[in-house]
Amino acid sequence: MAEKGKEVRASPMELMKHLPGEDCGECGFDTCFEFALAIFDRRKRYDECTKLNDAQKKALAKLLAPPMREVVLGVGEHARRIGGEEVMTREELGFFGKTVIAYDVWDTMSEERLRDRLKEIHEIKAVKVKEAFGVDAIAVRNVSDDPKKFKETVKIVAEQTDLPLILCSFNPKALRAAVEIVKDKRPLLYAATKDNWADVLEIAKKYDVPVAIFSPNDLDTLGAIAKTFAKNGVEDLVLDPGTFTEPGSLLQTFCNLIMLRRACVEDRVKEVSYPTMAVPATITTTVGDRKKAAQFETMLANALITKGINLVILHYPNTWGFFPMVMLRESIFKHPKAEEKVDPGIYEFNEPDELSPVLVTTNYTMTYGVVSSELERIKVPCWLLVVDTGGLSLDTVAGTGEWPDMLEEAVEEFKVAEKVKHRILIVGQVVAEYKEDMEEVLPDWKIIIGPKDSTEIGPFLKEKWKELLKESGIEV
Amino acid sequence: MSEEKKKLKVKLKKKEEVPSAEGEELFKLLSKIAKLLDGVEGLKGVEIEADEIIIEGVTPPLELLSAALQAAPAPAAAEAVAAPPKPELEAFKFEKPVRSYVGKFEEVKIGATKEEGGTRAFTLTVGGGETPAMHAFEGQLPHRPVIAHLVFDEDPGLPETLLKYYGDVKDDPVAWARKCVEEFGAKMIFLDLRSTDPHGTNRSAEDAAKTVKAVLEAVNVPLAVCARSGDMKKDVEVLKKVAEVAAGENIVLYCGSITLPAILAAGEALAEEIYEYFRAAKEYGHVIVTYQPLNLPGIAVLNKAAMETGVPKNKILIDPGSVAIGYAVEMAVSAMDAIYNKALIGDESYQMPLLYIPANAWMYRECYDDVEEWGDTEQRGHAWELGTAMAALMSGAHLLVMLDQYAIEAVENFLDRLYMPKIESVRELLRHLPGSNCKACGFEACRELADAVLKGEADVDKCQRLGDAGKRVVRRLLSPPSPPAVEPEEVANWIKELP
Numbered sequence: 001m002a003e004k005g006k007e008v009r010a011s012p013m014e015l016m017k018h019l020p021g022e023d024c025g026e027c028g029f030d031t032c033f034e035f036a037l038a039i040f041d042r043r044k045r046y047d048e049c050t051k052l053n054d055a056q057k058k059a060l061a062k063l064l065a066p067p068m069r070e071v072v073l074g075v076g077e078h079a080r081r082i083g084g085e086e087v088m089t090r091e092e093l094g095f096f097g098k099t100v101i102a103y104d105v106w107d108t109m110s111e112e113r114l115r116d117r118l119k120e121i122h123e124i125k126a127v128k129v130k131e132a133f134g135v136d137a138i139a140v141r142n143v144s145d146d147p148k149k150f151k152e153t154v155k156i157v158a159e160q161t162d163l164p165l166i167l168c169s170f171n172p173k174a175l176r177a178a179v180e181i182v183k184d185k186r187p188l189l190y191a192a193t194k195d196n197w198a199d200v201l202e203i204a205k206k207y208d209v210p211v212a213i214f215s216p217n218d219l220d221t222l223g224a225i226a227k228t229f230a231k232n233g234v235e236d237l238v239l240d241p242g243t244f245t246e247p248g249s250l251l252q253t254f255c256n257l258i259m260l261r262r263a264c265v266e267d268r269v270k271e272v273s274y275p276t277m278a279v280p281a282t283i284t285t286t287v288g289d290r291k292k293a294a295q296f297e298t299m300l301a302n303a304l305i306t307k308g309i310n311l312v313i314l315h316y317p318n319t320w321g322f323f324p325m326v327m328l329r330e331s332i333f334k335h336p337k338a339e340e341k342v343d344p345g346i347y348e349f350n351e352p353d354e355l356s357p358v359l360v361t362t363n364y365t366m367t368y369g370v371v372s373s374e375l376e377r378i379k380v381p382c383w384l385l386v387v388d389t390g391g392l393s394l395d396t397v398a399g400t401g402e403w404p405d406m407l408e409e410a411v412e413e414f415k416v417a418e419k420v421k422h423r424i425l426i427v428g429q430v431v432a433e434y435k436e437d438m439e440e441v442l443p444d445w446k447i448i449i450g451p452k453d454s455t456e457i458g459p460f461l462k463e464k465w466k467e468l469l470k471e472s473g474i475e476v
Numbered sequence: 477m478s479e480e481k482k483k484l485k486v487k488l489k490k491k492e493e494v495p496s497a498e499g500e501e502l503f504k505l506l507s508k509i510a511k512l513l514d515g516v517e518g519l520k521g522v523e524i525e526a527d528e529i530i531i532e533g534v535t536p537p538l539e540l541l542s543a544a545l546q547a548a549p550a551p552a553a554a555e556a557v558a559a560p561p562k563p564e565l566e567a568f569k570f571e572k573p574v575r576s577y578v579g580k581f582e583e584v585k586i587g588a589t590k591e592e593g594g595t596r597a598f599t600l601t602v603g604g605g606e607t608p609a610m611h612a613f614e615g616q617l618p619h620r621p622v623i624a625h626l627v628f629d630e631d632p633g634l635p636e637t638l639l640k641y642y643g644d645v646k647d648d649p650v651a652w653a654r655k656c657v658e659e660f661g662a663k664m665i666f667l668d669l670r671s672t673d674p675h676g677t678n679r680s681a682e683d684a685a686k687t688v689k690a691v692l693e694a695v696n697v698p699l700a701v702c703a704r705s706g707d708m709k710k711d712v713e714v715l716k717k718v719a720e721v722a723a724g725e726n727i728v729l730y731c732g733s734i735t736l737p738a739i740l741a742a743g744e745a746l747a748e749e750i751y752e753y754f755r756a757a758k759e760y761g762h763v764i765v766t767y768q769p770l771n772l773p774g775i776a777v778l779n780k781a782a783m784e785t786g787v788p789k790n791k792i793l794i795d796p797g798s799v800a801i802g803y804a805v806e807m808a809v810s811a812m813d814a815i816y817n818k819a820l821i822g823d824e825s826y827q828m829p830l831l832y833i834p835a836n837a838w839m840y841r842e843c844y845d846d847v848e849e850w851g852d853t854e855q856r857g858h859a860w861e862l863g864t865a866m867a868a869l870m871s872g873a874h875l876l877v878m879l880d881q882y883a884i885e886a887v888e889n890f891l892d893r894l895y896m897p898k899i900e901s902v903r904e905l906l907r908h909l910p911g912s913n914c915k916a917c918g919f920e921a922c923r924e925l926a927d928a929v930l931k932g933e934a935d936v937d938k939c940q941r942l943g944d945a946g947k948r949v950v951r952r953l954l955s956p957p958s959p960p961a962v963e964p965e966e967v968a969n970w971i972k973e974l975p
Contacts, residue, residue: 088608089813090806104974125849128802141971168971190971198562216964219570227566242967246945247952248960250893251617254610254870262573271568282970286949288910288941295858299886302801302863306809306870307610315974319851323842324801324863331806332867369804376841455706459675 009086010063012036018059020051039064042094043335066096068264068273071210071236073100073137073311074164075186080136082238082310083275086265088258090336095308097275098333101301101325102137102166103317104281107144107153114153118160121317126326133326135163139190139313140178142169151177158182166190166212166313172199183207190214191240197225204234212277216242217252219259223271230271237274238311245283245300253278257309277311278304284315294318298325305329342368344388346414352381354421355474357465359450359457360407361428362389362397370454378458383419385410398430408441417444422474426450446472574614579822580606581618581874582790584763584829586664586728587698593724593761597696600664602793602874603829608816609872618829618874620895623887624700625662626835626879627652629679629687630671635844637857641881649687650694657695660884661903666700666730666877667691672714673705681710681717689721699725700877704732712749712756719756728793729757730765730831736774746781754785762791765831769797770807772814776825789828793875798833800840800864808832812871832868835879837861858882866890893949896956902926908950909939916940929954943975 012033019032027049029035038044039060046052046060070084082097103121105114118138126133140157142150150169157165158181165187167178175189176199191214192200204211211234215222219241226237241256257276263269280300284293294316301312305328342363349372361371363386375382387410389397397403411417411425423445427438429452438447448468451460469475583604588594605618631646641660645652649667656662669684671677688701701718703711711733719729731753736746757764764787768774775794782792796811797804818826837843842850843857850856861883865876869887878884889907892899899905905926912922917938919925928934929950936942936950945966952961 089810089817091810091813091817106974127849141974143972145972170969170971197565201563216967217962218964220568223568223570224565227568228563231566232563242964243970244962244966245893246949246961246966247893247896248957249962249966250890251610251612251960252962255613258611259570259573259613263570267571267573269571269573272570279967279970281974282967284975285943285945285970285973288939288943288946289912291855292911295855295862295882295886296889298859299862299866299890302866303870303890306867318855319849320853320856321851321859323850323856324860327802327842328805328863328867331801331804332809334806336806336810365804369799373803373840377839453706456675 009040012040015040015046015060015063018052018056018063019049020056022051024051026050041335041337042096043337067268068097068261068275069235069237070097071238071275073166073186073188073210074162075184076162078136078162078164079186080164085261085275085308085310088262088265090308090332094335094337095333097308097310099305099309099329100136100164100311101322101329102139102311102313103135104139104141104168104313104315105153105157106141107146107149109153111156114156115160117317118157122161124317124319124322126319126323128327128330133330135317135322137164137166137188137311139166139168142167142171142174142178145169145171145174147171147174147177150174151181154178155181158185164188170196170214172196172203175200176203179203179207179209183209186210188212188238192225192229194218194221194225197228201229201232201234204229205232210236210238212238212240214240214242217244217249217256219256219272222260223269226274227271238277239272239274240277240279243278243280243282243300245286254303254307257304257307261308275310277313278309279313280304281313281315290316294321297321301325302328305332308332342386344386344410344414346416346419347372347384347386349375349384350379350381352383354419355469356381356383356420357426357461357468358383358385358416358420358424359426360385360387360410362387362392362394364389364391364393367393371457374454374457378461380458380461382461383416385414385416385425394428395430398434401434403431404434404437404441407438411442411445422469422472424448424468424472428452572613575607577606577615577820579820579824579827580604581819581829582792582827583619584790584793586622586700586726586763588724588726588761592726594726595692595696596698596725598698599726600698605872605874606820608820609812609870617895618872620891620897621869621873622664622875623662623884624664624666624875624877625656625660625884626666626668626833626877627656627691628668628670629684630677632668632670635838635857637844637854638838638880650690653691654694657697660881661901662695662697664698664700665691665695666702666728668702668704669714669718670705672703672710674707674710675705681714684714685717685721688718692722692725698727700728700730702730702732704730706733708733708735708747708749712753715753716756719760719762722762723760726761726763728763728765728831729753730767730795732767732795734767734778736768736771736777746777750778750781751785754782754787757791758786763793764791765793765795766828767795767797769795769799770804770811771797772811772818772826775815776823779825779828789824792828793831794826794828795831795833798831798836798868798877800834800837800843801860801867802842803840805864805867809867809871812868812873816872829874830868830872831875831877832865832873833877834861834865834868834883835877837864838879858886862886892953896953896960898956899953900930902930905930905950905953908946908953910941910946912941914941945973 016036021032023031027035039046066084066086068083068085073080080100084096087093121135167187168190169175188210190212213225244253260272264273280297283296283300287293297314298321344363387406426448432449435447581603583601585601587596587599600622601619602622607615629649645655653665671679672684703714711731715729766778797808799808815826837860843860846853861880865887885907909922917925936947
């Protein structure tokens with residue numbers, strides 16, 4: 001039964017009881033307890049421990065089950081797991097069911113246009129440091145209302161893509177015809193409504209596929225349909241309370257989604273404890289201009305992503321809008337405890353050469369983020385050595401006395417001496433007191449104390465770098 | 477089969493080749509069979525194997541069949557459907573998860589009219605709000621967030637996208653501010669005195685104060701003035717001078733370089749410049765901004781110190797660290813979430829309205845660099861500031877500082893949809909028209925149509941590009957419904973209605 005009020009999550013100690021306790025280290029942690037801490041705050045999934053027996057798996061699954069159901073869309077490497085949320089704001093624990101970003105195609109397009117559009121959708125990429133992100137899913141709309149046409153379109157789409165599909169029709173006959181084609185690919189049926197739910201339920205049961213429930217601004221019916229589906233064994237559900245975008249209704253869109261989320265994660269209302277979705281594309285019908293429409297749906301999608309909505313469907317595929325949207329999503333759904341680190345290494349800025357300065361920072365995300373963006377901005381070629389401080393900031397590390405050794409390790413590991421001709425390292429002012437210690441562990445190098453604030457890096461380099469090179473005997 | 481039960485068994489096979497008209501024909505026949513059955517009293521154990529009956533192309537055959545059979549008067553026949561029993565829709569009542577909050581955000585007034593000792597044409601109030609962001613189902617929303625237009629006192633090296641708006645005024649902050657107000661409808665100006673940066677042009681505090689004075693004379697909207705060179709001493713020196721020349725105007729003084737000791741011992745005094753900044757605001761009646769990027773304890777320390785120095789609580793704004801998408805925006809979102817959580821449980825150190833600067837997005841190359849694989853540069857720039865503004869608004873920002881006029885118009889449009897003001901000016905109406913100046917309405921430009929609509933000389937129906945939904949938006953804003961309208965039909969069939 002639904003119980004009201006926040007539930008206490010199982011403690012790491014409780015989780016520990018169901019771990020092997022061998023401290024085998026295969027999960028990457030030295031001890032089972034560290035792993036218990038990691039699964040407690042969801043940096044890891046419990047099934048990353050390979051030594052669990054069935055009873056342990058079962059017990060952990062139960063203890064760790066988030067209030068919001070996790071639903072998998074699609075199959076294989078492109079499958080997306082959405083939902084699994086536990087909190088209202090990410091600072092409480094984190095958001096987990098990364099927003100699936102889908103673009104649409106429809107069944108009244110000519111085959112040629114359909115293929116072109118699919119190609120266009122697949123070509124969209126957002127590259128972040130080393131990772132490339134593409135579109136997550138494709139929504140196929142049954143505009144014709146003709147099951148045969150819909151089926152044919154879905155067939156072509158399925159041939160062209162491995163991405164999860166969202167089959168959009170309120171006509172059960174069309175859904176049935178289409179799902180038959182892609183029954184092994186776990187498409188999302190969109191949608192069960194107050195009018196067609198009984199037939200959609202039957203289809204979902206038969207093909208064992210996830211279903212979206214669409215009940216515009218009627219959360220009673222939304223919950224009633226979800227409850228009915230769950231009772232009949234269909235529990236992979238996604239809730240769509242309607243994406244209203246007009247004056248007086250836009251606010252209600254957010255309110256409905258927020259209320260559903262809170263009813264789930266805080267009040268544990270089982271009937272509505274499913275991932276939520278929205279269709280920012282609906283705002284495009286209010287605009288009357290293509291470019292503006294594309295901007296507006298991106299704007300609305302970004303608003304929804306900030307609120308942790310799990311699936312959005314858009315209508316104007318383009319890279320310029322997808323890029324910031326994905327960057328926002330990757331940020332919002334980043335684990336708060338994982339965000340403190342970037343990969344240590346030596347990074348290039350503005351095409352440096354062997355005479356370019358080497359600046360040193362830590363792998364604390366914020367420090368790195370601030371310094372790297374400044375380096376990009378000032379457009380001075382330079383190297384940035386990112387030292388592994390376990391994700392701690394320079395101020396924090398300065399207090400521990402371990403900084404010189406960490407720096408020495410990084411200079412060694414990332415072969416800085418091979419990148420540059422000079423032997424000058426520029427470090428932040430907060431570790432100035434370790435200047436001698438640093439020079440002791442790095443006898444070949446000259447340590448220069450840089451500016452205090454990242455905004456001063458530009459002027460500092462412009463004023464001093466040539467002079468420093470000259471001092472060390474290198475003429476430019 | 478039991479002798480007692482009457483049963484009609486119909487098997488339905490799928491066969492696409494049969495066109496739907498035939499399906500309907502067949503279906504009518506089936507209905508007749510049902511009716512025939514009604515007439516046969518006392519019939520026992522009837523079993524009709526109808527493998528050959530193929531229905532295709534009519535909406536759910538089972539549903540229709542069942543409806544047809546039920547239409548027959550004899551209960552015997554109705555019972556006779558062997559299709560799996562239809563589940564009943566479970567009963568469910570959604571209870572609104574409403575909470576009550578003991579704390580709320582301050583309301584901060586910006587600007588002063590003649591009666592209040594200043595020279596502004598009007599004042600603005602930001603803040604308020606007694607629930608988490610967008611939780612209108614459980615309390616009052618804050619005042620409509622204000623967008624202050626960013627003006628620099630020297631050209632920061634504006635990218636092409638922005639030169640379109642400011643190319644002719646980029647070297648003249650007075651003309652720039654005037655253009656924002658007169659042409660772009662700015663309700664507030666945020667003047668960034670970047671020329672005072674000691675590492676840059678290094679203009680003096682006196683020079684900067686002259687610029688502020690000139691801007692105050694040129695425009696009559698509320699003003700914010702910002703010094704963020706990274707040099708606290710210089711910034712405070714500048715802001716002190718600005719405070720003096722703007723006495724009585726109730727401007728916002730933004731100092732972006734307040735540095736706190738790394739480890740702050742309880743009761744330890746802060747740098748003298750910080751108190752000078754607070755005292756200047758207090759003495760000349762201005763609003764301060766406590767800026768500590770992504771540092772909640774630091775914000776509380778500053779807020780407490782400011783109040784202890786005599787700056788009233790309703791003369792303080794918080795900037796939680798206005799970073800852009802891709803540059804730790806999630807930490808700003810979390811900082812704002814945390815501030816809301818604290819403010820609403822009654823922590824007075826965090827109840828000041830939140831200021832956010834989405835314009836900072838333009839510091840990053842994602843906004844302006846021509847990189848082919850990043851997509852159209854101009855649209856990307858708009859989207860980046862706009863997306864950053866959305867992240868801030870959804871996290872409860874009360875005052876936004878923005879630069880790109882395209883993004884500003886889009887956010888105002890979004891806020892119109894949230895706050896439903898009655899639209900009374902051409903500029904406001906224009907942001908809800910397509911803006912493509914296609915002339916299909918018979919007017920030369922969207923602006924002219926807007927003007928005619930406002931004067932009652934034309935109907936928005938004249939617009940050939942806006943669809944029904946777009947026209948509804950305009951109509952609702954011309955005479956906002958009360959209570960607000962949420963019509964499920966608006967989105968009942970988005971699958972078919974998208975262009």
